[in-house]
Amino acid sequence: MQAKKPSRAWYVLILLPVVGVLWVPFYNMKEPSLFGFPFFYWYQLLWVPVSAVLIGIVYKKYKS
Numbered sequence: 001m002q003a004k005k006p007s008r009a010w011y012v013l014i015l016l017p018v019v020g021v022l023w024v025p026f027y028n029m030k031e032p033s034l035f036g037f038p039f040f041y042w043y044q045l046l047w048v049p050v051s052a053v054l055i056g057i058v059y060k061k062y063k064s
Contacts, residue, residue, distance in 0.1 A: 010058050017051040 020026075027043040034042045 010061050013054045013058050016054060017047050021047050 021044060027040055029040065030038040032039055037045075
């Protein structure tokens with residue numbers, strides 16, 4: 001008996017970081033700063049662990 005494949009709707013989670021980083025007018029500003037870093041930099045750096053977590057969730061969903 002074959003296992004049921006998960007819905008492809010989970011791929012939307014992978015699109016979130018792509019849209020979040022490619023939509024530059026959203027984060028093209030200096031304020032609010034965090035630990036002296038302008039918003040422009042820490043927003044992009046925040047997406048690195050967020051992307052890893054989202055990709056991990058999708059991977060685990062499809063791996064099982």
